[in-house]
Amino acid sequence: MFNREIESMPAEKMKELQLGRLKWSIRHAYDNVPLYKKKFDAAGFHPDQFKSFDDMKRIPFLTKQDMRDNYPFGLFAVPLSKVVRVHASSGTTGNATVVGLTKNDVNTFAEIVARSLASYGVSENDIVQNAYGYGLFTGGLGLHYGSEKLGALTIPMSGGNTPRQLMLMRDFGTTVLCSTPSYALNIADYIEHNMPGFDMKSLKLKIGVFGAEPWTEEMRKEIERRLKIDAYDIYGLSEVMGPGVSAECSEKHGLHVFEDFFYVEIIDPDTGEILPEGEKGEIVYTSLTKEAFPGIRYRSRDITMLYHDNCKCGRTLVKMDKVSGRSDDMLIIRGVNVFPSQIESVLMGFEGVEPHYQIVVDRKGSMDDIEVMVEINEKIFSDEIKIMSNLSKNIADRFRSALGINAKITLAEPHSIPRSEGKAVRVIDKRKI
Numbered sequence: 001m002f003n004r005e006i007e008s009m010p011a012e013k014m015k016e017l018q019l020g021r022l023k024w025s026i027r028h029a030y031d032n033v034p035l036y037k038k039k040f041d042a043a044g045f046h047p048d049q050f051k052s053f054d055d056m057k058r059i060p061f062l063t064k065q066d067m068r069d070n071y072p073f074g075l076f077a078v079p080l081s082k083v084v085r086v087h088a089s090s091g092t093t094g095n096a097t098v099v100g101l102t103k104n105d106v107n108t109f110a111e112i113v114a115r116s117l118a119s120y121g122v123s124e125n126d127i128v129q130n131a132y133g134y135g136l137f138t139g140g141l142g143l144h145y146g147s148e149k150l151g152a153l154t155i156p157m158s159g160g161n162t163p164r165q166l167m168l169m170r171d172f173g174t175t176v177l178c179s180t181p182s183y184a185l186n187i188a189d190y191i192e193h194n195m196p197g198f199d200m201k202s203l204k205l206k207i208g209v210f211g212a213e214p215w216t217e218e219m220r221k222e223i224e225r226r227l228k229i230d231a232y233d234i235y236g237l238s239e240v241m242g243p244g245v246s247a248e249c250s251e252k253h254g255l256h257v258f259e260d261f262f263y264v265e266i267i268d269p270d271t272g273e274i275l276p277e278g279e280k281g282e283i284v285y286t287s288l289t290k291e292a293f294p295g296i297r298y299r300s301r302d303i304t305m306l307y308h309d310n311c312k313c314g315r316t317l318v319k320m321d322k323v324s325g326r327s328d329d330m331l332i333i334r335g336v337n338v339f340p341s342q343i344e345s346v347l348m349g350f351e352g353v354e355p356h357y358q359i360v361v362d363r364k365g366s367m368d369d370i371e372v373m374v375e376i377n378e379k380i381f382s383d384e385i386k387i388m389s390n391l392s393k394n395i396a397d398r399f400r401s402a403l404g405i406n407a408k409i410t411l412a413e414p415h416s417i418p419r420s421e422g423k424a425v426r427v428i429d430k431r432k433i
């Protein structure tokens with residue numbers, strides 16, 4: 001463990017630490033950010049009234065829309081002279097979300113990433129190739145400073161340019177790759193199609209650190225098999241900090257949340273009510289130490305659940321499940337709730353199906369139509385028509401039984417679905433609702 005004292009702290013002691021920090025953070029937000037003052041006042045809540053965790057429910061939520069409305073620096077709680085770095089979301093819908101960090105915040109960010117890397121077994125002896133995009137996105141710089149803090153040799157490669165990625169892996173003896181999971185599969189694709197006979201074992205790569213998009217267990221197995229590595233999930237969101245808010249450990253079962261920096265709750269996304277441990281809902285974050293950009297009860301829209309399971313790794317930190325989808329990009333198809341990750345899970349259960357797919361939802365008259373386009377491998381593609389039509393029928397049957405939806409399955413030829421070097425575009429919703 002990178003920080004044994006914190007990561008294996010008895011739960012009661014952690015609660016105490018959190019409560020003290022919550023009091024500070026709630027007051028810090030109220031005193032220094034007009035929006036929080038306005039919201040808290042409107043809800044009849046004052047930081048003086050905050051005594052126990054039970055008072056959390058009285059505090060209003062912060063939403064992504066609040067962040068957009070206060071673009072660019074409206075939610076900063078310190079003067080700009082104290083802010084040393086900004087990050088921003090891509091802003092595909094409306095204003096970008098801008099977050100700021102003070103020197104202490106930058107240290108916190110590096111700390112959580114260093115802890116995450118250590119929990120996958122990365123050490124100062126490793127050579128870390130960071131294929132996250134450098135820039136306003138938190139992934140690149142986040143992983144970079146965390147890896148340096150851990151003491152690993154860090155290669156600031158950034159995303160894309162697969163041939164060069166592979167050249168550096170070979171020449172520099174890279175042992176750890178950080179990227180989006182879909183980009184890791186791009187690399188595997190590239191090797192298989194351009195470097196026949198290439199032996200993955202000739203590289204020193206052993207660990208993959210993947211995040212920035214939801215991915216399934218099936219995708220993990222696929223990456224591990226094709227790149228001959230152990231693949232781990234790193235989770236985070238720029239509004240809260242960036243990658244490293246939570247991380248898997250050697251058990252590859254749930255992600256430990258770094259609770260000394262983030263207080264987490266699960267709520268019912270419809271009612272806002274707090275749900276008990278073990279129940280699935282939307283995860284809500286409250287920052288405990290952030291100076292520049294405090295986030296009090298930020299609604300992430302990520303769907304997961306929290307639990308304690310006496311993890312074998314020795315960490316006492318609460319765990320969250322791999323995020324199974326988002327409460328806002330959840331698809332509702334003919335009244336059925338479906339997450340893209342569930343669709344992926346079904347697809348990956350079939351031999352010959354590649355983890356490249358696109359979901360197109362449309363409305364014909366009053367009926368929703370869902371078409372799933374999925375790539376098949378060369379072998380299936382060159383087989384008889386009968387085998388292909390059987391496969392698409394079997395997939396459609398599985399969708400009906402597992403998800404309760406009737407989907408049109410289109411098998412696409414190898415390499416026909418556009419690849420991404422960042423976040424993959426999985427869903428095209430053509431409905432005008």
Ligand SMILES: [Zn+2]
Nearest residue numbers: 249311313315
């Ligand atoms: Zn663990």
